[in-house]
Amino acid sequence: MDIETIVNFSLLTMLALTVVVLIRMKSLLAIVLSSGVYSFLSAGLFVAMDAVDVAFTEAAVGAGITTVLLLAAISITGRRQTVSKHKRFLPLAVITITGAALIYGTLDMPPYGDPMAPIHTHVAPHYLTQSSEEIGIPNVVTSVLASYRGYDTLGEVAVIFTAAVGVLLLLGRTAKKGEHK
Amino acid sequence: MDRRTSLIVREVCRLIIPAVMLFALYVQFHGEYGPGGGFQAGVIFAAAVILYALVHGRQKAQQILPTNTVVRFIVAGILLYAGVGVTTMVMGGNFLDYDVLLHGHQQAQHLGIFLIELGVGITVGAVMIAIFYTLDEFSE
């Protein structure tokens, strides 16, 4: 086993452990912090898999902003998780079926890291070989994000704008007047 | 938080916050060469403002950067992005086809990418700040 594989395996194991612990936790504060840890570990995994831009974003957003928002939310609602009866059987059945469908789907997947997989041989080589000519910047992720698929990024900005409009609509100052109940 | 720790925290933040903001600018304009870009820069910039609001109180942050201004920044960012698209359309290209912006092909792509990344950065940073303000205000 090479060093890359070992790093991968151990990060994945730590991720799994984090979720197992998180499922069993009762304190919302601890849960929020563990979910931050989860994001942070995934950011590490993204670095190990060469996705530095994604890792950067995941660390800033998943571990950073999301955690801050969750903390602000539990300061509104109180930190104690109310314990009540959980449904167990149906959710377990659902995830077993879904998980099984996915595992079944992996059986014909190209092996992990295979450079000859279709995903690496159709459109992607064009980005990697032509973008220095067509765009002229070294970071191919930026080239694809801002130019080849720049329209998706406009959509992404629209999504986050939608979130802002939604939050202002729901919680903005005057919400107190038209109170529900 | 008692006075003494808060003094230390404030002094540390006085140093950190400008550094974080500078870093955000670096990430914004260096995304073409290394990891980073508008989105990450916006988030980092927002983190600096949020840090300021956590240390000095949200009201103080809002005195410097009022909610209304933040909302205007959100709108400005997204309009800048879409505006680049409309401009390329008016200049005879397809939507977001940067090539028509300037004569040199690569220079045009550079300009387009620079502008839309700026739009992304402004909107994302402002949205994060606005959401934090609103959630925090609601909790009072």
Add this chain to the structure above:
Amino acid sequence: MIADYFNYWVVIVLMMMGFYIVISDSNLIKKIIGLNIFQTSVFILFISMSKVKGGTAPILIAETDLYSNPLPHVLILTAIVVSVSTTALGLAIIARIHRAYDTVDETAIHEQDDLQDDN
């Protein structure tokens, strides 16, 4: 075989654990956290696809020609933004629910709704 798919299998387990939290837990905030874990795990699935053995990050340098696939990275950057947007909106709705019901527990909310007659 195992080394070829180990990544994917662990990721599937992670996804399902997140999904389980969403559909089994009755605390509204914990559901959102479950959703985050579910989505983050899907991101890991995408990034796993993009990896090329022996490749490097897709930032062009003179020393190599072997890079990992940049496209899934771009897709996941967008998906991360979508995910944080959903979280923010979900939390805003939860804050309002807390004000209206004084609880963020699904079962307790249903009980209150059943008491109030339908209008």
Add this chain to the structure above:
Amino acid sequence: MLGHLPALQVIIPLISAPVCVLITRASWAWLLATIVSIASFVIAVLLVHEVSAHGVLSYHLGGWEPPLGIEYRIDHLSAYVLTIVAATASITMVAARKSIEQEIPSEKINLFFSAYLLCLTGLLGIVVSGDAFNIFVFLEISSLSSYALIAMGRDRRSLTAAYQYLIMGTIGATFILIGVGLLYMLTGTLNIHDLQQKIPAIVDSRTLHAAFAFLTAGISLKIALFPLHLWLPNAYAHAPSMITVFLSATATKVSVYVMLRFFFGLFPPDISLEQFHLGKILLPLSIIAILTASFVAVFQENIKRMLAYSSVAQIGYMTLGIGLGSANGAIAGMVYLFNHAIIKGGLFLAMACVVLRTGSVRLEDFSGLGKRMPWTMAAIVLLGLGLIGIPFTGGFVSKWYVLSAAIEQGHWLAAVVIVGGSLLTILYIWKIIEYAYFKTPVSAKLQNLTTHEAPRQMLLPLWLLVIGNFYFGLDTSFSLGYASTAIQTLFR
């Protein structure tokens, strides 16, 4: 300029949404939203003509050839759905002003219309896009904005409904994302046209089967197909009146479009039907949806919720048509989609009129409304005839084609269910008529209320839909003709 129409269809509402945030006067925000909706309708009509004249339109965003860049691809199917979405959006907006001013705090109306414009952007963006991931992005724009819009309802239950929808909707979207990811993994492309060329070669791959399963589950959640429909009745019952009108006429219709596009466009139809047995999944679920949801509707005391359950049943008719697995079945499903947008949009618009005047949609509060709001109630009756499927209405045309497609395929059970569902529809529509015309108000509050007819600004759009219901019962040249061309292009 005509060449830019596909992009303009989405960009105009997209740019108007942030502009709308800056407008402080409520009536101007409404005006902007209305003008933009009508402009989208005009563009949609122009696109219908362009597609008829020149065939498929392809627009390369950013000037990059697909599959390198994102493509907008407009064929008959997308032009047809664009027209429905933009037309109902325009009618909704024209009627919306008074109702929204009453239900939404005035300082927030600009944000509210901005969210509406984003929702419209998302829905139109889904329909014009020829790129699987881009569809996901616009799906999220429309979904996030509809969660926020639904949560603005007057009752606190709108909040829980919005939350429930957010959770279910995000699960659905994540499933679609997984499906798209697996497809990309197998083919290396996200472009739908390109995927269509590549899928036949990998049809035996188990990964492709998994992708198909995840797309089916995700889209079914978004469509609210039984048993994944649970979010819909609450969301429709508690959303602001005009948002129910808008979403019922557009959002689930666009989800049905996504189903058609993915299973008869991205996957070639014969592969979806013969290799993956789409029909065997859709048919039983649709049949159960028609029967159970119609049955539950009969017992509802809240009429908005009754009509929402009715929508779940009507979606069953559409997926039944698609599940029949023939071109005629899919055409029937599309005609159903067309007429149901008119009928259900109209019925919910009538509910908005009633809410504006009485503040209630409880069945017992409808007592005596036949006299007090004659025009609104008459519209409910006429649209109700369409919902049941009485001859000379658009509803009849759609039921007729689903029925004959079922018989053509020899699905007698489906045929019986189609008729049985109509009988149940008679029951719940009759309940409304009974209260409105044959009962006198019991509560003192309502007796003293001097309820009068809804304002003309709402009645005119409402009656436009009523007339549409009858017009498209007689003239099917667009509703049926265009749908046939659309499906035949896909099945060829």
